[in-house]
Amino acid sequence: MGILDVKGVNKRFGGLQALGDVNLSIAENSVHAIIGPNGAGKSTLLNCLVGKLIPDTGSVMFDGKSVLGRSPHEINQMGISRVFQTPEIFGDLTVMENMLIPCFAKRDGSFEMNAIGSVMKQTDVIEKAEAMLVDMNMADKRHMNAASMSRGDKRRLEIGMCLSQEPRLLLLDEPTAGMARADTNNTIDLLKQISDERDITIAIIEHDMHVVFSLAQRITVLAQGTPLVEDTPDNIKGHPKVREAYLGESA
Amino acid sequence: MFGLEKKDARLLLLVLALTMFAPFILNPFPEGSGWAQFNAGYPDLMQRFVIFGIFAIGFNILFGLTGYLSFGHAAFLGVGSYSAVWMFKLLSMNVLPAIALAVVTAGIFALIIGYVSLRRSGIYFSILTLAFAQMSFALAYSVLTPITGGETGLQLALDDPRILDGAAHAAGNIPVPGLFGLEMRDSAELVLGAWVFTFNIGYYFSAFVMLASFYLAIRIFRSPFGMMLRAIKSNQQRLNYTGLNPRPYTLAAFVISGMYAGLAGGLMASMDPLAGAERMFWTASGEVVLMTILGGVGTLIGPVLGAGMIKYMENILSKINSDILHTWFAFLPDGLENLLVTLVYPFIGKGWHLTLGILFMLVVIFLPGGLVEGGQRIAKLFGRKKAKDTDGGADAANSTTPAE
Numbered sequence: 001m002g003i004l005d006v007k008g009v010n011k012r013f014g015g016l017q018a019l020g021d022v023n024l025s026i027a028e029n030s031v032h033a034i035i036g037p038n039g040a041g042k043s044t045l046l047n048c049l050v051g052k053l054i055p056d057t058g059s060v061m062f063d064g065k066s067v068l069g070r071s072p073h074e075i076n077q078m079g080i081s082r083v084f085q086t087p088e089i090f091g092d093l094t095v096m097e098n099m100l101i102p103c104f105a106k107r108d109g110s111f112e113m114n115a116i117g118s119v120m121k122q123t124d125v126i127e128k129a130e131a132m133l134v135d136m137n138m139a140d141k142r143h144m145n146a147a148s149m150s151r152g153d154k155r156r157l158e159i160g161m162c163l164s165q166e167p168r169l170l171l172l173d174e175p176t177a178g179m180a181r182a183d184t185n186n187t188i189d190l191l192k193q194i195s196d197e198r199d200i201t202i203a204i205i206e207h208d209m210h211v212v213f214s215l216a217q218r219i220t221v222l223a224q225g226t227p228l229v230e231d232t233p234d235n236i237k238g239h240p241k242v243r244e245a246y247l248g249e250s251a
Numbered sequence: 252m253f254g255l256e257k258k259d260a261r262l263l264l265l266v267l268a269l270t271m272f273a274p275f276i277l278n279p280f281p282e283g284s285g286w287a288q289f290n291a292g293y294p295d296l297m298q299r300f301v302i303f304g305i306f307a308i309g310f311n312i313l314f315g316l317t318g319y320l321s322f323g324h325a326a327f328l329g330v331g332s333y334s335a336v337w338m339f340k341l342l343s344m345n346v347l348p349a350i351a352l353a354v355v356t357a358g359i360f361a362l363i364i365g366y367v368s369l370r371r372s373g374i375y376f377s378i379l380t381l382a383f384a385q386m387s388f389a390l391a392y393s394v395l396t397p398i399t400g401g402e403t404g405l406q407l408a409l410d411d412p413r414i415l416d417g418a419a420h421a422a423g424n425i426p427v428p429g430l431f432g433l434e435m436r437d438s439a440e441l442v443l444g445a446w447v448f449t450f451n452i453g454y455y456f457s458a459f460v461m462l463a464s465f466y467l468a469i470r471i472f473r474s475p476f477g478m479m480l481r482a483i484k485s486n487q488q489r490l491n492y493t494g495l496n497p498r499p500y501t502l503a504a505f506v507i508s509g510m511y512a513g514l515a516g517g518l519m520a521s522m523d524p525l526a527g528a529e530r531m532f533w534t535a536s537g538e539v540v541l542m543t544i545l546g547g548v549g550t551l552i553g554p555v556l557g558a559g560m561i562k563y564m565e566n567i568l569s570k571i572n573s574d575i576l577h578t579w580f581a582f583l584p585d586g587l588e589n590l591l592v593t594l595v596y597p598f599i600g601k602g603w604h605l606t607l608g609i610l611f612m613l614v615v616i617f618l619p620g621g622l623v624e625g626g627q628r629i630a631k632l633f634g635r636k637k638a639k640d641t642d643g644g645a646d647a648a649n650s651t652t653p654a655e
Binding site for chain 2: 050071072073074076077081082084088089090091092093097100101102104105106108109110111112113114115116117118119120122161165
């Protein structure tokens with residue numbers, strides 16, 4: 001039993017079998033990577049975990065509870081946070097406000113009608129958001145408009161927002177896509193640091209093998225909607241089936 | 252002060268001063284002079300300024316913060332007016348119960364309409380609200396005539412029960428709305444030389460209600476709830492994946508702004524106790540959208556400015572006729588005078604909509620932030636000059652915040 005257990009999940013879009021009998025177990029406090037060529041069903045699988053899609057059959061259990069049929073905000077409140085391929089942040093708000101919102105969500109739940117008190121008087125939430133900004137090394141940017149930051153900073157802000165909810169499982173969808181090498185390495189270091197310092201499980205979908213092999217403890221290879229193999233990074237590197245799926249080597 | 256940041260407290264004090272001294276500020280020209288027609292300091296118009304100000308402040312809580320563009324807010328205004336008139340007919344001519352019922356009924360209506368309309372966003376939401384408002388208008392205009400008075404509107408009658416007032420008004424005239432003996436239509440006049448200033452009870456009552464609404468709006472803007480509403484406008488997807496449910500937030504904002512509209516409707520009926528279906532017509536819903544955009548969407552003071560601007564033009568510009576134009580240009584040779592009058596004429600009188608349209612276009616194109624942005628740019632212009640003088644304007648650029 002891992003923290004997340006996916007059993008027999010199928011998802012079909014019309015004639016396309018996007019996911020075929022996916023079984024996956026992610027161990028608590030590990031870093032688990034899901035890799036696979038384009039169209040392997042990685043994003044579909046991720047969407048099934050966060051409530052954006054509902055699988056046709058199968059079960060997805062998080063910490064012993066089913067997530068199926070719950071809406072994204074409910075699943076998030078259970079302890080699963082998601083980082084998107086293109087950073088999803090509140091672009092019109094300041095960096096500080098971006099950080100405050102998940103802190104409020106953590107403290108008050110999915111809806112709280114606090115329309116009279118000033119944000120400035122919620123000292124516990126403000127302190128927490130400040131601390132997270134310092135952790136993310138962006139305290140000097142707190143009054144900036146979030147949309148005006150660089151791609152790498154937006155990514156760091158998004159990760160920080162997810163972390164301030166103290167999730168038990170952090171899902172990352174190609175977190176370094178479209179990043180320069182330096183930004184990619186910074187992100188790798190940040191994720192390493194997060195996984196070392198915090199009581200958190202990380203599941204990462206990634207294209208970039210450099211990222212995968214420097215972070216993951218377990219790797220699942222997905223091809224045509226089905227898991228091919230699951231193993232440690234060292235074993236995956238030389239695995240013939242993986243080479244075949246990626247490079248089309250049949251010999 | 253009042254639990255507000257310094258800047259917001261200053262803004263509130265400014266609005267307080269403007270509303271309290273409005274009879275002076277709006278009457279700058281002496282009585283009987285050629286400019287007197289530009290005076291806006293008469294009770295009827297001043298009441299409209301603040302009442303539509305309330306309407307626009309409430310609308311801005313929905314549109315400015317969440318970005319949901321409702322095209323049916325006049326329905327709540329109409330519902331508020333009808334409720335208030337019914338309260339005058341049945342219970343008492345005191346305005347307080349009438350306004351209370353107006354707010355509550357509008358809130359209930361907003362809850363129902365919002366619950367259905369908020370299942371969709373963007374243009375579909377706008378169309379749904381528009382459809383609901385037009386249905387309400389059609390109902391009020393024909394089907395529900397026993398309740399709404401239909402085409403003639405709902406009016407007071409001499410034989411209305413007025414349970415609480417009872418025999419107090421048996422004397423033969425239809426009583427007028429009041430507040431514990433103060434009649435809303437009563438005015439005091441102050442004559443200073445050639446100037447005449449009118450202080451109307453109804454205006455001051457409405458102005459105090461507007462100040463309270465404005466204060467509440469500031470609190471909402473600065474609260475965690477207000478921040479969530481802005482987050483909805485910015486990125487609903489991220490909000491969902493941050494464990495927050497946008498539906499109750501948008502519904503709460505919709506109901507609050509519906510109640511503001513009901514309050515405005517109730518006040519309108521308190522100033523002049525009749526209610527007609529045309530208050531719910533879609534052009535009335537469009538007008539509050541114009542007010543908000545003209546003044547500045549998502550700003551605190553913008554909607555009030557926009558409401559004032561539009562109501563001023565509607566009431567002042569539309570009164571200018573060709574005779575007045577001829578007297579203005581009388582100093583010119585006849586041919587030129589006639590030419591100028593012909594050129595200007597389409598923009599005044601019944602043509603005031605044309606002027607409004609051009610003004611609206613100019614604001615949207617050159618000042619997307621509305622009149623408030625215009626004010627900020629002017630302030631910045633002066634601020635920059637000052638910064639050059641003192642050589643230390645570094646923090647001037649940092650102090651601009653999104654919601655002024």
